[in-house]
Amino acid sequence: MILPLTIVGGGLAGLSLGIALRSRGVPVRVVEAASYPRHRVCGEFISGIADAELDALGIRDLFAGAPRPATTAWFDGARPMWSRTLPSPAYGLSRYFLDAALADRFSALGGELRCGERFEDGGEGCVWAAGRAKEESGWLGLKAHFSDLPLSADLEIHLKNGGYVGLTRVENGRVNVCGLFRRSESVSGGHALIAATREAGLTRLAERLGEARPVEGSLKGVSHFSLGWQRRRDDGRITIGDSAAMIPPFSGNGMTMAFQSALAAVEPLTQWSAGAIGWRDASTKIRAAHHRIFARRLGWARVLQALLMHPFGRKISALLLSLGIVRFETLYQKVR
Numbered sequence: 001m002i003l004p005l006t007i008v009g010g011g012l013a014g015l016s017l018g019i020a021l022r023s024r025g026v027p028v029r030v031v032e033a034a035s036y037p038r039h040r041v042c043g044e045f046i047s048g049i050a051d052a053e054l055d056a057l058g059i060r061d062l063f064a065g066a067p068r069p070a071t072t073a074w075f076d077g078a079r080p081m082w083s084r085t086l087p088s089p090a091y092g093l094s095r096y097f098l099d100a101a102l103a104d105r106f107s108a109l110g111g112e113l114r115c116g117e118r119f120e121d122g123g124e125g126c127v128w129a130a131g132r133a134k135e136e137s138g139w140l141g142l143k144a145h146f147s148d149l150p151l152s153a154d155l156e157i158h159l160k161n162g163g164y165v166g167l168t169r170v171e172n173g174r175v176n177v178c179g180l181f182r183r184s185e186s187v188s189g190g191h192a193l194i195a196a197t198r199e200a201g202l203t204r205l206a207e208r209l210g211e212a213r214p215v216e217g218s219l220k221g222v223s224h225f226s227l228g229w230q231r232r233r234d235d236g237r238i239t240i241g242d243s244a245a246m247i248p249p250f251s252g253n254g255m256t257m258a259f260q261s262a263l264a265a266v267e268p269l270t271q272w273s274a275g276a277i278g279w280r281d282a283s284t285k286i287r288a289a290h291h292r293i294f295a296r297r298l299g300w301a302r303v304l305q306a307l308l309m310h311p312f313g314r315k316i317s318a319l320l321l322s323l324g325i326v327r328f329e330t331l332y333q334k335v336r
């Protein structure tokens with residue numbers, strides 16, 4: 001007998017797991033609260049994923065033709081800190097396109113996709129891929145697409161004490177602008193992302209955004225999330241993607257972690273579905289794999305984010321990089 005699975009959440013983690021399981025013949029239902037296509041809060045800069053991993057999930061072809069960011073420039077306020085060629089090119093692909101393409105692929109493989117439904121129960125046979133746990137932490141994430149916005153590098157990162165903003169090109173010549181801000185009561189007036197950028201002290205960048213053209217409907221915001229390992233429920237639920245752990249966004253590695261955590265779950269869940277192992281064993285295997293793959297990069301990302309959001313930290317890191325004492329490539333790899 002083959003046991004069916006329910007995946008709660010049709011984001012990157014849930015859909016890519018669903019696709020991989022369907023191609024192994026496992027009956028899967030994905031329950032998604034929203035519908036497709038939709039804009040999401042995300043920098044849409046995808047780095048650190050290997051072609052072999054995308055192949056193993058059966059989704060590599062969806063990345064064909066996506067922009068490949070290869071250079072990066074970092075700024076402390078308006079002051080350039082460093083610019084570099086990335087150790088390997090990333091992908092720039094919107095969630096508007098990617099989530100919908102994954103949903104189509106899952107359905108085409110015979111998966112049952114139920115949109116507009118919220119699922120709340122966990123338990124055996126149910127994989128939790130519902131994104132971050134809701135927690136008050138003082139962070140605000142905002143993103144919007146812009147057109148007519150020239151870039152000085154394929155990925156620009158603008159840092160300040162009150163947050164940071166990343167800019168990268170996605171499909172159709174559009175630029176994704178996505179910021180993580182310390183939440184303030186006073187963000188108001190005009191375009192919320194431009195206002196938050198200005199209030200974070202990134203005035204030059206806010207002016208640039210003011211001269212570009214925001215893409216209608218693309219402005220999205222999210223709050224109530226905490227970074228790092230997410231709080232676990234004791235109901236035996238298996239968690240993947242942001243539901244398991246959320247890496248600081250400056251790393252550009254959260255989407256990759258969503259795919260990798262799905263990949264780590266494929267084999268144990270296929271074995272569970274075939275009756276070869278119990279649910280508890282599958283859960284233990286998946287959690288152990290997540291810790292093995294993610295613990296080091298989560299630790300590094302946490303330390304580096306704290307450093308980059310402090311004025312002294314930015315000065316010292318720029319100095320160490322300019323003297324060649326620390327290599328950009330080394331730090332880049334530490335969060336991947």
Ligand SMILES: Cc1cc2nc3c(=O)[nH]c(=O)nc-3n(C[C@H](O)[C@H](O)[C@H](O)COP(=O)(O)OP(=O)(O)OC[C@H]3O[C@@H](n4cnc5c(N)ncnc54)[C@H](O)[C@@H]3O)c2cc1C
Pocket residue numbers: 008009010011012013014031032033034041042043044045046047117118119120129130131132140141142178179180222240241242243246249251252253254255256258
């Ligand atoms: C400000 C910011 C910038 C970021 N920038 C980047 C970046 O540049 N690069 C990068 O790689 N990562 C980035 N990330 C991280 C990345 O967006 C996430 O890691 C990724 O979306 C995780 O995918 P997921 O599938 O786990 O969760 P999600 O994409 O959040 O999907 C979860 C899905 O579950 C659904 N859902 C929730 N609850 C229920 C329920 N009860 N029932 C049914 N459905 C439900 C939701 O509607 C959603 O579709 C950023 C994150 C933030 C906050």
